[in-house]
Amino acid sequence: MPDPYHVWLSEVMLQQTTVAAVIPYFEAFTRRWPTVAELAAAEDADVMGAWAGLGYYARARNLLKCARAVAETGGVFPGTEADLAALPGIGPYTAAAVAAIAFGRRAVVVDGNVERVMARIHNVQVPMPDAKPALRDLAETLTPDTRPGDYAQAVMDLGATICSPRSPACGICPWMEGCAARAEGVAAELPRKRPKPAKPVRQGVVYLARRADGALLLETRPDKGLLGGMLGLPGGAWVEGVPEEVPPISAAWRDVDEEVRHTFTHFHLVLRVMVADVAADAVPARGGFVANVAPADLPTVMRKALRVGLDRLFN
DNA sequence: AAGCCGTGGTT
DNA sequence: TAACCAAGGCT
Known part of the structure; x- marks a missing residue:
């Protein structure tokens, strides 16, 4: 019978996600965290960074919660559908899939x-x-x-x-x-389905501040909501209509003449990117300076904004 | 309990 | 190209 840790990890990654997209993430996770106990011991930021780009980031937050709950009970996954379904991030589908695939239980797997x-x-x-x-x-x-x-x-x-x-x-x-x-x-x-409502367009502004030593100003987003718990460029709320402009630090901001477009599950986003160079002793109102920013640690929309902003800063 | 929550590939 | 779609779960 396959390793329940591997089955669980792959099934969570496969929620609303194609096999092709999952494979490199599954390989990276199992190489970096070979057991559920090791995953449970990981830093939150490391796991969120490793998940960046895969989407539906609540899965990553729940993945850690689940790993830690399993580690608390000796690092052994429960073998019944009901006990599995009680864990964070495991719903009816995943509970049935893990029970059937990892434990050979008769479970009705419906996706x-x-x-x-x-x-x-x-x-x-x-x-x-x-x-x-x-x-x-x-x-x-x-x-x-x-x-x-x-x-x-x-x-x-x-x-x-x-x-x-x-x-x-x-x-x-x-x-x-x-x-x-x-x-x-x-x-x-088949199956027949009702037409889906059109996606509205929201606007937003994000800010890319570069300190004299090259560090960039980033913020960790709140755990709940869109891109929850992920690293990103600071900025105002994304709204239909005129977005608020709330620079995270005082600077001579200049508008990058290139919009970032990105589509989420339920809206299209048009993002304006502002850039500025700030002094070595500048103190941000929000976020913190990061020395070596790895774009791979950011969700896709933030990678796009970062690339556009850096292009402007270095050209 | 219907709305929220990403992304990249396909048509 | 805009819309559709994927091995769903949470609130």
């Missing part, structure tokens, strides 16, 4: 792939998310007693490759005989 495969096999026309309970019941009926982990991964792999969202390869599908949606020629349309 977006499973929902899509169930909706197609049974030609469920009810739109999401209303169809969720019915799709879960269908998955329950099909889940075997033997090798539940292999079964779960097989259905998810089918959904990720052949029974794909946009253009399913029904012609080579191992379940083509029994698929009601294929028989009706509607597989690609």
Whole structure:
């Protein structure tokens, strides 16, 4: 049976995230923190920095909470779905996946792939998310007693490759005989879902201050909310309309003539970047100077802003 | 309990 | 290119 630590780590990383994006992060985490006890002993900033770029940063905060909770009980993961689901960052999907894959328990693993495969096999026309309970019941009926982990991964792999969202390869599908949606020629349309509301555009201003010794002014964002717990350039709130300008330190700010554009889950962001050189003894109102800034430690939107600001400072 | 929460690849 | 989409969880 695979290492529960590896299964848990990979499943958390895979939440709403593609396999290709996860692989380098999984390799880096397991190399740097080979056991859950070592991860539990890591500094918060190191883990957040290692997670930077992967997105959904609450996962990283909960990952640490979970690792520390497991370390408290001898570094052994609980083997039942219910006990797993009680840990931070482990919901119904991840609890079932870890129970099935790492512990061989019969658990009904339901993710977006499973929902899509169930909706197609049974030609469920009810739109999401209303169809969720019915799709879960269908998955329950099909889940075997033997090798539940292999079964779960097989259905998810089918959904990720052949029974794909946009253009399913029904012609080579191992379940083509029994698929009601294929028989009706509607597989690609399922599961049905309601149209999503358009994303609003928010504006913001961020500030890049460079001290005489080359250190840059950064701040750690509050734990809750967007990019929570991550390192970033200080600035005002991101709002629809005119953003507030709140420089983190007194300086001769100049506007970089290049906007940073970035799209989050529920809004588009247009960011104005201000840059300034400040004296060696300058004292910031917010944040702190960082000597050797690694762009890789920043979330993607902040990497973009940093690059634009540095380009202006050095050109 | 519906809204919040990232990112990069695909169409 | 703008929209869609991914092995969801938290509040």
